[in-house]
Amino acid sequence: MKPLRIVSFGLGPIGIRAAALIAQKSSLELVGAIDIDPALAGKDLGAVVDAAGAAGVRIDSDARRVLEETKPDCVVHCTSSFIPNVREQLEVIIDCGANIITSTEEMLWPTLQQPEMTAELDARAKARGVSVLGTGVNPGFVMDTLPAFASSVCYDVRHVTCRRYVDATTRRLPFQKKIGAGMDEGEFRSLAQAGKLGHIGLRESIALLGAALGFDLDTIEQDVRPILATATKKTEYLEVPAGRVAGIHNTGFGAKNGKKLVEMDLRMYVGCEDPHDAFVFDSTPPFELRIPGGTSGDFATAAILVNGIQSVVAAAPGVRTMLDVAPPHLLR
Amino acid sequence: MKPLRIVSFGLGPIGIRAAALIAQKSSLELVGAIDIDPALAGKDLGAVVDAAGAAGVRIDSDARRVLEETKPDCVVHCTSSFIPNVREQLEVIIDCGANIITSTEEMLWPTLQQPEMTAELDARAKARGVSVLGTGVNPGFVMDTLPAFASSVCYDVRHVTCRRYVDATTRRLPFQKKIGAGMDEGEFRSLAQAGKLGHIGLRESIALLGAALGFDLDTIEQDVRPILATATKKTEYLEVPAGRVAGIHNTGFGAKNGKKLVEMDLRMYVGCEDPHDAFVFDSTPPFELRIPGGTSGDFATAAILVNGIQSVVAAAPGVRTMLDVAPPHLLR
Numbered sequence: 001m002k003p004l005r006i007v008s009f010g011l012g013p014i015g016i017r018a019a020a021l022i023a024q025k026s027s028l029e030l031v032g033a034i035d036i037d038p039a040l041a042g043k044d045l046g047a048v049v050d051a052a053g054a055a056g057v058r059i060d061s062d063a064r065r066v067l068e069e070t071k072p073d074c075v076v077h078c079t080s081s082f083i084p085n086v087r088e089q090l091e092v093i094i095d096c097g098a099n100i101i102t103s104t105e106e107m108l109w110p111t112l113q114q115p116e117m118t119a120e121l122d123a124r125a126k127a128r129g130v131s132v133l134g135t136g137v138n139p140g141f142v143m144d145t146l147p148a149f150a151s152s153v154c155y156d157v158r159h160v161t162c163r164r165y166v167d168a169t170t171r172r173l174p175f176q177k178k179i180g181a182g183m184d185e186g187e188f189r190s191l192a193q194a195g196k197l198g199h200i201g202l203r204e205s206i207a208l209l210g211a212a213l214g215f216d217l218d219t220i221e222q223d224v225r226p227i228l229a230t231a232t233k234k235t236e237y238l239e240v241p242a243g244r245v246a247g248i249h250n251t252g253f254g255a256k257n258g259k260k261l262v263e264m265d266l267r268m269y270v271g272c273e274d275p276h277d278a279f280v281f282d283s284t285p286p287f288e289l290r291i292p293g294g295t296s297g298d299f300a301t302a303a304i305l306v307n308g309i310q311s312v313v314a315a316a317p318g319v320r321t322m323l324d325v326a327p328p329h330l331l332r
Numbered sequence: 333m334k335p336l337r338i339v340s341f342g343l344g345p346i347g348i349r350a351a352a353l354i355a356q357k358s359s360l361e362l363v364g365a366i367d368i369d370p371a372l373a374g375k376d377l378g379a380v381v382d383a384a385g386a387a388g389v390r391i392d393s394d395a396r397r398v399l400e401e402t403k404p405d406c407v408v409h410c411t412s413s414f415i416p417n418v419r420e421q422l423e424v425i426i427d428c429g430a431n432i433i434t435s436t437e438e439m440l441w442p443t444l445q446q447p448e449m450t451a452e453l454d455a456r457a458k459a460r461g462v463s464v465l466g467t468g469v470n471p472g473f474v475m476d477t478l479p480a481f482a483s484s485v486c487y488d489v490r491h492v493t494c495r496r497y498v499d500a501t502t503r504r505l506p507f508q509k510k511i512g513a514g515m516d517e518g519e520f521r522s523l524a525q526a527g528k529l530g531h532i533g534l535r536e537s538i539a540l541l542g543a544a545l546g547f548d549l550d551t552i553e554q555d556v557r558p559i560l561a562t563a564t565k566k567t568e569y570l571e572v573p574a575g576r577v578a579g580i581h582n583t584g585f586g587a588k589n590g591k592k593l594v595e596m597d598l599r600m601y602v603g604c605e606d607p608h609d610a611f612v613f614d615s616t617p618p619f620e621l622r623i624p625g626g627t628s629g630d631f632a633t634a635a636i637l638v639n640g641i642q643s644v645v646a647a648a649p650g651v652r653t654m655l656d657v658a659p660p661h662l663l664r
Contacts, residue, residue, distance in 0.1 A: 021487060024487075137485055141484070141485055145659070146481070146482075148659065148661045149478070149481060149659040149660070149661060150478075151639070151661045151662035152473070152635065152636045152639040152640065152659070152660035152661050152662065153469055153473055153627050153628075153631075153632035153635050153636050153639075154631075154632075154635055154639075154662060155353060155356075155631060155634075155635050156662070157662055212661040212662065213661070213662050214662060214663070214664035284631070285628035285631045285632070286625065286628075287623070287627065287628075288623070288624055288625070289621065289622070289623050290621070290622045290623075290624065291619070291620070291621050291622075292620055292622065293618065293620070295485050295619065296485075296617035296618075296619075299485075299486075299487060299616070299617045300485035300486075300617070302487075303484065303485050303486055303487050304484045304485050307483070307484040307485075307486075308484060314656070322659075323658060323659070323661065324646070324658045325658060326655060326656045326657060326658065326659075327477070327480065327481040327484070327654075327655070327658075327659045328481070328484035329480045329481060329483045329484055329544040329545070329655065330483035330484065330486060330488070330489050330544065330545050330546060331546070332546035
């Protein structure tokens with residue numbers, strides 16, 4: 001089969017990993033790269049992402065020009081977490097006739113925050129015959145699509161609890177900063193209140209999983225608290241003295257008529273001693289699942305964005321979710 | 333949304349459970365039931381499957397008559413493990429314009445045993461605009477589609493081992509007989525050699541998972557051995573004295589150029605003390621997954637056949653696999 005033609009859009013930490021991975025896949029051909037950072041414009045993608053297979057692709061800040069020149073089958077899009085920030089970018093890609101797989105967390109279940117923009121994007125994508133899919137490891141896999149798929153072997157599911165405990169010790173510095181490692185509690189709380197800290201997408205995970213389980217949720221809430229270090233913890237980049245913030249505890253739930261049906265428990269902190277992903281159904285028959293060690297965050301998001309390309313290319317046109325495209329699997 | 337109209341075809345142990353489950357789902361309407369057993373013909377399905385929601389549906393042995401009268405959206409088909417045995421049944425259903433979800437183990441990856449029949453069924457289904465899907469818990473979920481989906485969060489997978497250890501102690505008597513519980517070793521080996529014992533579908537699981545991981549396998553082999561009881565074990569139905577057969581150990585592998593890439597280890601026996609499903613990837617990043625207690629066999633196959641109805645109805649026409657339909661999830 002002819003390789004699919006791919007353009008990378010957005011060369012932040014995830015976009016760079018995704019581009020390097022695309023360059024390794026014989027079923028994919030990296031034909032263009034877009035980033036709005038003027039410092040990157042004109043540079044060779046191979047040097048920026050440190051992958052020989054990406055050499056010869058020049059980074060350009062003009063999305064429309066790249067897309068019209070390269071006519072890709074699919075764009076791997078990693079620029080922002082929020083739909084209003086990416087809307088125009090997605091419109092340009094759709095208008096150029098390319099499918100889209102995006103790390104934009106709100107696009108996992110886009111009707112939750114932006115039902116009108118989603119309806120417009122959906123109509124636009126259908127008119128142009130292309131599909132748009134939001135995914136990632138979290139949101140996108142461990143706390144939503146994986147338990148959704150597992151529910152297929154159950155007669156009934158009455159309640160689900162998902163846990164994800166991540167040890168931030170060996171993660172990259174921006175990740176350690178994102179979870180507040182090293183801050184004092186007051187600083188953490190004011191940043192968290194301003195929405196400048198923490199994980200994005202827990203609400204979307206709850207919405208997707210609630211829909212998959214047919215819960216018809218009327219309430220989705222979340223809360224962010226600091227996890228304080230009980231002893232001094234060191235990483236390659238920073239030190240967390242006892243009493244300061246080691247990381248974040250993000251909880252959330254989906255409820256119907258005051259009854260919690262979906263509960264989420266996400267902890268990401270320096271010094272986590274039992275990292276794992278897990279979920280437990282209150283179900284017939286009983287079912288629980290555990291991923292010892294947990295699913296590697298940075299790698300896994302880049303991987304599912306790239307491995308998911310075939311699913312979005314094969315999907316019916318429109319804004320899709322992980323519940324209505326074929327399950328991604330390893331692409332070679 | 334209007335409920336999907338469903339016909340049950342085949343009322344053996346799995347078919348009965350599936351029919352009872354369909355009757356509970358508000359998104360599904362049980363409109364007909366087919367079984368070739370003359371003892372069942374004319375009986376009320378509600379009485380046979382012991383489900384009030386199935387009452388009023390008369391069991392009929394004439395498939396074409398039922399399908400022409402009821403015009404179902406989908407048929408849940410549970411009659412035989414082998415494609416040659418079900419081929420004519422599937423053709424009648426396709427010709428009547430209904431989608432099919434089937435427990436026929438060989439249909440999980442039908443090109444493995446019957447490439448020509450599969451091509452004919454595929455052409456016939458496409459001409460009639462309907463889809464055909466084989467699934468179940470094993471084959472269909474734990475040792476194939478679930479690890480295939482999990483591979484989406486990996487950069488690369490070099491090898492996979494899947495384990496499923498089932499405690500047969502509390503399973504139904506036909507299951508205990510199927511795994512040889514209580515036999516002497518000689519009887520087990522001669523029945524196993526004649527293909528009259530054991531699990532069907534391990535080759536199909538290997539083929540699906542190998543394809544999902546891009547391994548391009550050239551060899552698929554399996555082996556069946558008895559597990560002997562080391563002490564006397566009792567179930568509700570039978571006793572296994574020490575030294576006699578407690579159950580079955582079914583191993584298999586898929587290889588390329590003499591190198592094993594997919595390995596399967598399936599044990600189903602009376603007295604299994606650590607029942608679980610698990611798989612381990614040799615991968616980047618490392619990944620393993622465990623289902624403590626394991627996925628309940630009888631329930632889970634009926635569940636995924638019923639929960640998968642929406643996926644097969646929404647799929648593109650033709651013979652499909654679990655890799656190219658939307659992942660099933662709980663239907664209400």
